[in-house]
Amino acid sequence: MxxxxxxxxxxxxxxxxxxxxxxxRPLNKPSFAEKTDPLVLLAFESPDAFGRAxxxxxxxxxxxxxxxxxNGGLFSIKEALPHIEGLKLNYQSLNITDPAExxxxxxxxxxxxxxxxxxxxxxxxxxxxxxxxxxEYNNTVVxxxxxxxxxxxxxxxxxxxxxxxxxxxxxxxxxxxxxxLKRGLSKRTDQQAQRILDPKSLHSKRVxxxxxxxxxxxxxAESFYRFLAxxxxxxxxxEHIKSISYSxxxxxxxxxxxxxxxxxxxxNSAHVDLDELTNYALKRRYxxxxxxxxxxxxxxxxxxxxxxxxxxx
Amino acid sequence: xxxxxxxxxxxxxxxxxxxxxIEGRMLPALYTAxxxxxxxxxxxxxxxxxxxxTVFYIAPxxxxxxxxxxxxxxxxxxxxxxxxxxxxxxxxxxxxxGSMKMGGFFSPEEGQQLEERYxxxxxxxxxxxxxxxxxxxxxxxEDHSIQSLDSDDLEIVSIPDLTPDLEMKIKQGIKIAEFNxxxxxxxxxxxxxxYIDRALKHPDNKSGYFREHIMNTFFPTDHLDDIYKVISxxxxxxxxxxxxxxxxxxxxDDAPFFTAITDGxxxxxxxxxxxxxxxxxxxxxxxxxxxxxxxxxxxxxxxxEKLTIGDVS
Numbered sequence: 001m002x003x004x005x006x007x008x009x010x011x012x013x014x015x016x017x018x019x020x021x022x023x024x025r026p027l028n029k030p031s032f033a034e035k036t037d038p039l040v041l042l043a044f045e046s047p048d049a050f051g052r053a054x055x056x057x058x059x060x061x062x063x064x065x066x067x068x069x070x071n072g073g074l075f076s077i078k079e080a081l082p083h084i085e086g087l088k089l090n091y092q093s094l095n096i097t098d099p100a101e102x103x104x105x106x107x108x109x110x111x112x113x114x115x116x117x118x119x120x121x122x123x124x125x126x127x128x129x130x131x132x133x134x135x136e137y138n139n140t141v142v143x144x145x146x147x148x149x150x151x152x153x154x155x156x157x158x159x160x161x162x163x164x165x166x167x168x169x170x171x172x173x174x175x176x177x178x179x180x181l182k183r184g185l186s187k188r189t190d191q192q193a194q195r196i197l198d199p200k201s202l203h204s205k206r207v208x209x210x211x212x213x214x215x216x217x218x219x220x221a222e223s224f225y226r227f228l229a230x231x232x233x234x235x236x237x238x239e240h241i242k243s244i245s246y247s248x249x250x251x252x253x254x255x256x257x258x259x260x261x262x263x264x265x266x267x268n269s270a271h272v273d274l275d276e277l278t279n280y281a282l283k284r285r286y287x288x289x290x291x292x293x294x295x296x297x298x299x300x301x302x303x304x305x306x307x308x309x310x311x312x313x
Numbered sequence: 314x315x316x317x318x319x320x321x322x323x324x325x326x327x328x329x330x331x332x333x334x335i336e337g338r339m340l341p342a343l344y345t346a347x348x349x350x351x352x353x354x355x356x357x358x359x360x361x362x363x364x365x366x367t368v369f370y371i372a373p374x375x376x377x378x379x380x381x382x383x384x385x386x387x388x389x390x391x392x393x394x395x396x397x398x399x400x401x402x403x404x405x406x407x408x409x410x411g412s413m414k415m416g417g418f419f420s421p422e423e424g425q426q427l428e429e430r431y432x433x434x435x436x437x438x439x440x441x442x443x444x445x446x447x448x449x450x451x452x453x454x455e456d457h458s459i460q461s462l463d464s465d466d467l468e469i470v471s472i473p474d475l476t477p478d479l480e481m482k483i484k485q486g487i488k489i490a491e492f493n494x495x496x497x498x499x500x501x502x503x504x505x506x507x508y509i510d511r512a513l514k515h516p517d518n519k520s521g522y523f524r525e526h527i528m529n530t531f532f533p534t535d536h537l538d539d540i541y542k543v544i545s546x547x548x549x550x551x552x553x554x555x556x557x558x559x560x561x562x563x564x565x566d567d568a569p570f571f572t573a574i575t576d577g578x579x580x581x582x583x584x585x586x587x588x589x590x591x592x593x594x595x596x597x598x599x600x601x602x603x604x605x606x607x608x609x610x611x612x613x614x615x616x617x618e619k620l621t622i623g624d625v626s
Contacts, residue, residue, distance in 0.1 A: 032552040033586035044552055178588055190533070197539050212536065212543040218594030219506070220531055222567060223513055225602040227528040228544065233521055236357040238342065273348055275534040279525075282534075286541040299356075301364075 004087070004117055004127055005056035005154040011082035012064040012152065024056045027155065036095060036179040038112050038128065041171035042157070046164050053157045058149040065145050077111045077131050077141040087115045087127065090165075093172040094141060095179040097133065108133050109179070111141040112172055116160065126157035126168055166204060173207045181214060232283035235276035237297040244272060246281050247292040253278055260302070314441040317403060318369060318469060321434075321445070326377045326464070334375045340366040340470060349413070349493040351431055351446065352470065354486035354522055355479050367471045371464035378463045402438055409433040411487035412452065414494035426498065428452050431487050435475065444472035444483060485523050488512060496530050548599045550611055551592045556583075558616045562597045564607040569597035 005024070009017040030037030032044060043050040065075055081089065094109040111134050115127040132151040134141040143151075157164070173196065180189040196203045196211050216224055237244055242258045244266070255266040255277060266272065277295075284290050322330040345356035352366070371377065412428045432447040450466045472479065495508045512527050532540055553560055557573040560582075564570075571582050571593060582590055593611070600606050612620070 029555065031556065031586075032554055033556045033583070033589035035588065044554070181591075182588060194533070194535060197536050208539060209543055209546070209549075212539040213549070213595060214591075215532065215536060215540065216543075216595055217506070218591035218598075219510070221595050221598035223524075223528060224531065225598050227524060228602065230521055230524070233525040236345070236348075236353065238346070270346075273346075275529070276348060278534045279529045279537060282537050282541055286544070 004084075004125065004156060005054075007084055008082050008087075008127070008129060008154050009056075009058055009062070009064075009149060009152075011084055012080065013062045013149065015062060017058065017062070021059050022056045023059050024054050026051065027053045027055050034178065034182065035171075036175050036182060038093065038095065038114075038130075038172040038175045039155070039157075039168065040175055041167040042164060045167050049157060049159070049164050052159075053155055056154040056156070057152070061148040061150045064149050064152055065143075065147055074135075074137065074142040074144060075147075077134055077143060080131075081113055081129070087117050090114050090116055091169045091172060093176040094134075094136070095176050096183045097179065108135055109141070110134070114168060114172060116165070123158070124160045124165075126160040126165070128155040128157070128168070129153070130155070166206075170204050170207045170210075173203060174210050177211055177214060181217075228283075228286075232280045232287065234280055234295050235272050237295065237299060238271045239297070239299045239301040241271055241297050242300050242302075243297055244277070244295045245293070246277065246295075248281070248285065253281055314436070314438050314443055314473070315403060317405075317436060318445070318471070321405075322371075322464075325379055325467075327379075328377070330371075330377065334371055335369050336372055337367045337369045337471075339364070340368055344368070344470070348526055349490050351411070351413075351448075351486040351490040352483065354489060355472075355482040357482075357522060365473055369469045369471060371467070373465060376464050379467075404437045406435045406437075409484040409487050411491035412494075413490045414498045426453070428494070431490070433483060433487060435480065441473075442475040444475040444480060446470040446472065446483065446487075489523060489526055492527065493530065544599070544602075548596050548603070551589065551596050552614075553589070553611060554613045554615060556586070556589065557613060559610055559612045560593060561610045562593065562608060564597070564601060569594060 003019040003022070005022055006017050006019050009022070027039065027043075027050065029050075030040045030043050032040065035041075037043075039050065039053070042053075065080065078092075091114045093112050095112065096109045111131040113129045113131075115129070117125040117127055119125055130153045131141070131143065131147075132153075134143045136142070157168070160168070177189070177192060177196070180192065193211050193215055195201060197208055201208075235244075237257075240259060244255060244257050245263075246253055246255045248254075255272075255274070256263045257266050257271060258264075266274070280295075281293065284293060316332065318335060319330050319332045322335070340352070344350055345353050347353065410430070410432050412430045414426055414428045427450075430449045430452045432449075434445045434447070436443045436445060447467065447469050449462055450468075451462055472483070489512075492508050492512045496505050499505045499508070509527055509531060513524065529537075551560075553573075557575050557580075558577075559574045561572045561574070562569045571590070573580050573582050596611075597609065600609060
């Protein structure tokens with residue numbers, strides 16, 4: 001029986017790597033205090049399966065960049081990923097780690113690629129390849145061309161069930177997000193949260209729930225729950241609009257304005273800040289369960305119009 | 314009330330600026346249309362603000378330099394004091410200042426982020442009170458200097474009949490604008506949350522609109538729907554297996570205090586477990602919000618198993 005870890009290292013190095021060239025051991029149990037390990041959910045929810053997982057590295061460092069073009073001293077990890085028959089790439093993630101550990105002292109991360117190997121007996125083996133301490137550049141994980149196998153590990157998880165698959169892929173996403181939280185990277189962290197929470201994203205409900213919770217952050221919680229207990233503040237509406245009606249539809253919030261006696265659909269923020277309005281509608285729905293509403297504009301003044309510039313005197 | 318803007322502009326310009334050079338127009342809708350505008354908050358309560366406020370500016374053909382005036386220099390600011398004649402009773406007091414980062418705009422020479430600086434003065438003459446909101450566009454964020462600017466970069470909004478309530482709202486509006494712009498330009502969670510924390514804790518910032526605005530910047534509108542869903546769900550109990558046997562918490566002065574127990578001994582929470590403490594904090598606040606409980610205990614799975622065996626025997 002072939003050893004998939006040896007095949008992967010062979011594919012990465014363009015050399016023949018045998019099982020004897022590898023060292024292996026059981027996985028170290030990840031800390032639940034910090035969910036920054038991609039297999040943290042598997043360890044907690046399927047501890048027996050986690051106990052059967054095997055961690056491989058090469059006994060001696062070998063080059064793993066032979067098959068990729070040297071592009072100014074850098075190469076893309078994504079280009080270097082192995083292509084082996086029967087090994088299907090399922091998911092990739094990046095876990096940010098301590099910048100001080102990286103070769104350039106810049107933001108660095110562990111790039112993880114998760115594969116499924118279909119075995120002859122019909123079972124599925126999970127294969128997690130980790131490339132450690134990669135620099136990140138232009139949204140491509142890159143590493144200098146001195147990168148060798150001492151920074152690469154392969155973890156195999158036998159008999160992966162659909163539940164375990166979910167635990168692994170969800171764990172990779174959650175740990176990636178948590179690792180960024182730990183490093184305090186704001187914009188990218190928020191961008192990642194936005195991608196995950198997008199209604200069209202295929203991430204599981206568990207991941208979406210976790211990210212929503214994590215966005216709250218502990219030190220914000222007190223302010224947030226106090227904010228929840230306060231009444232929703234209606235948005236500021238331009239004076240020429242008498243009232244605004246809204247209703248939640250499947251497609252989102254549908255808004256119309258009453259202007260000069262006529263109902264007009266509102267599609268942008270020119271007359272009312274749509275974020276303010278949406279926040280108000282969502283909070284009222286949460287607090288009172290109402291899904292439609294009419295906001296009478298207290299500033300309504302049909303006469304109010306901007307006038308051109310004028311001399312004082 | 315005496316029109317003292319020429320006096321103030323003369324001080325800023327270091328030369329006589331006659332009233333004839335100053336032009337005015339009604340406050341355009343743009344000045345109150347978006348939540349990041351300093352006058353937005355005042356406008357949200359009093360639509361007539363737009364009707365009576367005036368924007369003053371210097372026409373391009375009359376442009377003058379600000380040479381010699383430093384907005385950050387208290388001595389220079391004190392020059393604004395108005396006392397040309399003994400029988401004048403006009404009093405000028407500085408009521409607020411702030412700066413709004415002009416996201417994406419940088420000074421071409423120094424590459425520094427540009428910002429708009431605000432200075433809010435209160436003019437009193439007998440029972441009459443007027444507010445003057447100066448805005449200096451194109452300051453650099455390095456030294457906030459206006460010395461290199463000219464009158465093209467300046468606008469002044471005059472708000473007559475300034476009530477204490479309006480004054481408070483303008484000051485808070487400046488802070489919202491400042492805070493909003495800082496949040497937009499920063500790439501650091503720590504910096505952003507520091508701004509938010511400072512804004513929420515400031516003793517002047519009591520209005521519901523202010524808190525609502527700040528809280529909504531915590532959570533982008535796109536994510537709010539998911540966050541409300543998560544808030545409605547039962548709390549997920551944090552996993553402490555392998556870290557502590559149990560963790561107890563108790564709310565004191567509106568904040569949860571945690572005590573961990575391992576092998577029967579109380580111990581301090583490990584400071585390095587930042588993400589776990591964050592999770593525990595969120596859990597405690599959510600439990601209090603949903604169930605009204607102000608104390609609780611979380612047991613590790615291993616301890617639960619031990620306790621079950623003990624109960625059976």
